[in-house]
Amino acid sequence: MAVQQGTTRRAPRSTEPTSKLALKVRKFEEFLDSRPLIDYTMIRSIVLVLAGLGVVMVMSSSMATSFADSESVWGVAIRQTVMVIGGLIAFWVALKTPPERLRSFSAVLMAASVILLILVLTPLGTGREEVGSQSWIVLGPLRLQPSEVARVAIAMWGAKVLEHRNPQRLFQANNGFLAFFIVAAICVALIAAQGDMGMALSFAVVVAFILIFAGVPKKAIVYLGIGGAFSLIVAFLSGGFRSARFHVYFDALRGHFDDTQGIAFQSHQGFLSLADGHIFGVGLGQSRAKWFYLPEARNDFIFAIIGEELGLWGGTLVISLFALLGFFGFRTARRAQSQYQTLMAAALTAAVVSQAFVNIGYVIGLLPVTGIQLPMLSAGGTSAVITLGAMGVLANVARHEPDAISAMQNYGRPVFDRMLGVQEPRPITQQRQPRQHPREQVQRNHRPTAPVRQATGGPRRVRR
Secondary structure (H helix, E strand, O other): OOOOOOOOOOOOOOOOOOOHHHHHHHHHHHHHHOOOOHHHHHHHHHHHHHHHHHHHHHHHHOHHHHHHHHOOOOHHHHHHHHHHHHHHHHHHHHHHOOHHHHHHOHHHHHHHHHHHHHHOOOOOEEOHHHHOOOOEEEEOOEEEOHHHHHHHHHHHHHHHHHOOOOOOOOOOOOOOHHHHHHHHHHHHHHHHHOOOHHHHHHHHHHHHHHHHHOOOOHHHHHHHHHHHHHHHHHHHHOOHHHHHHHHHHHHHHHOOOOOOOOOOHHHHHHHHHHHHHOOOOOOOOOOOOOOOOOOOOOOOOHHHHHHHHHHHHHHHHHHHHHHHHHHHHHHHHHHOOOHHHHHHHHHHHHHHHHHHHHHHHHHOOOOOOOOOOOOOOOOOOHHHHHHHHHHHHHHHHHHOOHHHHHHHHHHOOOHHHHHHOOOOOOOOOOOOOOOOOHHHHHHHHOOOOOOEEOOOOOOOEEOO
């Protein structure tokens, strides 16, 4: 039987639980630990379910607007299906690529992302006249949102830069953290300059989770949080449509909208859609809000259509799927075989799950409207491909857990992997050694021999 090398040793658990809840939690952990492929299985299953549900809901929510634009009710649905198929191909490619190979071109991806963020601010960028933010680059029939690419790039490149770095020396030039801070700040500033504050917030959340898993002191995270809160206060006091969104948010918390025909129209219609759904919904395809009542029904507010057509149980299903994705994604990050994979898995999980809950939060009135999409469910072009590709990377990290590798070595690959031609994962055989100064390396390799002392009447002893 093959034996997995480099399996991490877990800390011994306490023998006596302190409460019934602690006992249940321990039993649940033992249940999960007894199934080494559970993270990989759950992540890929959740992603496939969300992708399939997204195609169905986009098809249902886009019929009216699609017919008005192209005289075909299937135009948007067909385009979304094609993009999801492309995303599944990206998922498969990411699943087949070893994580260490992804590491090798992360710097190129990060550099390309920064260049695209700059280009979107030139005349090549578009979207401001439509949704208020200049966030896209039009490439023929495709619309690329560089901020989506940058969010994945910072997760992969940041994991490489911060791997095995000392979090207590944040601002040393050769420690990696300073370079990471500079690049992250540049990206946030470029995204904010586009007018897309929601994506800037989502990007900042990804950066925060990378820093948390890298071991940065809590004080630094608190300072970043204070900076983010200050930015929100400035946006609230600056006036314009962003300030209006905060006023609508406070109206939603009170359950009363003052201007249902003006700035609160979209949020109010979203509330009406959710209310019409009740527990079991009005039925798939039977939404009334999608008939030009609810703006962006197929994009930002698709969760309202889900609640209307599928009811409370449908909304609960979506929330549960994203919660499970977060649970197993962060569990994968804790159990990864290298710090690089840990940081990358945590960042990718935070990127998708935080975006999902921000979107759901402002649809149900718990957060101000930010304009970000519901990942894998909203209608989107390249965003669907990028998100599914990122989830393929996360699933790849899950299948490279030490216990998962050992299980595949002993019992073979899952049927899913054999059907798609995904090879058996390999452990990291050689750990990366920290770079040494040439003088230190010479001294280590040519250490002088200790003097030999001749003991009287006995054998010679060598002082070591």
